Amino acid sequence: MNIKKAVTDYPIQHALADRWSPYGFEERAVTEADLCSLFEAARWAASSYNEQPWNYIVATKDNSKEFDQLLSCLVEANQAWAKAAPVLALGVVSLRFAKNHKDNRAAVHDLGLASGNLVVEATSRGLAVHQMIGILPDKAREVYQIPEHFEAWTAMAIGYNADPATMPAALKERDLAPRQRRPLGDFVFAGQWKHASPFVSKRDT
């Protein structure tokens, strides 16, 4: 049930407009076939020098030990709602190039590309993903023995968004709040910083 489709100024693909980040999740599990396709989608993202700096540690609720372990790597405020999701994942980035050990300036960006692909695949399958930056990287390093030059950077809660009517008041409000974005003219420029690109300003008038 999608309750928050984006109201767009220009047409975009359903898989992009339908995406939002719920605080409420149904108990319903995600199938293994869906999970394989989600991470397969991440796999085919672009990356600088095809480094593929992304790694994911995944926990499903049917393994309560592993699920609790992963949950413990989130900040408390995220644990509070993310514990309802049937699947949690940590995004762990390789900060240096494997071939020459130099810093990879694109690493964190390319983790974003991979996770973004995963979210498109999820949305297309009726699943919802809530991405988080509020995690405990040092805790994750300890729990999973993450090696040097790799770092847990993000987390994701994956599942089916809950009907807000079934949710506690505080979370329900968040899931019912309208979606807001800066207009295109605020961030698409030409020639000079803060000068809206003509293809945007022409249409906004």
Added chain:
Amino acid sequence: MNIKKAVTDYPIQHALADRWSPYGFEERAVTEADLCSLFEAARWAASSYNEQPWNYIVATKDNSKEFDQLLSCLVEANQAWAKAAPVLALGVVSLRFAKNHKDNRAAVHDLGLASGNLVVEATSRGLAVHQMIGILPDKAREVYQIPEHFEAWTAMAIGYNADPATMPAALKERDLAPRQRRPLGDFVFAGQWKHASPFVSKRDT
């Protein structure tokens, strides 16, 4: 003409499998309607605290002064092929939260989410995007008067991929090279670092 659809181990959406990063571009321009939808797609990406830390400076070839200005912000190796694209864009990230001026650890990641959305929209419209990390951030700051705490991080060449038969030998080879990725078991873990998740290893056997 898509010549490099991904050969996937698990099914994924066409807009993800069809994406690749060409070195050759046709002269054909991108319509303003397509450009609006591409950046609209970026607009609806997720971001930490809905900060939307992404900004884009866009140049189209019909404005040769602006196009050359943007081209001058790429490293030479990228200028060599990117000059053929009808549209270039710089991705400029806001490194601090607007509301409290604190560092935004998700900023570069979230630029990746926005650019990833743009690429999905482009692929769905038959366009190709080649993303670059090889840019000159200091040059971009000077050319566009990019303010402190913002930084040019990425670039994109946007257009229609060329028929390799029409391309110089060196570039043609790159566009005809097979696409390679690590298998899922190499980067999707459970319980411990480098332990392939059971939903992956079960299917790989």
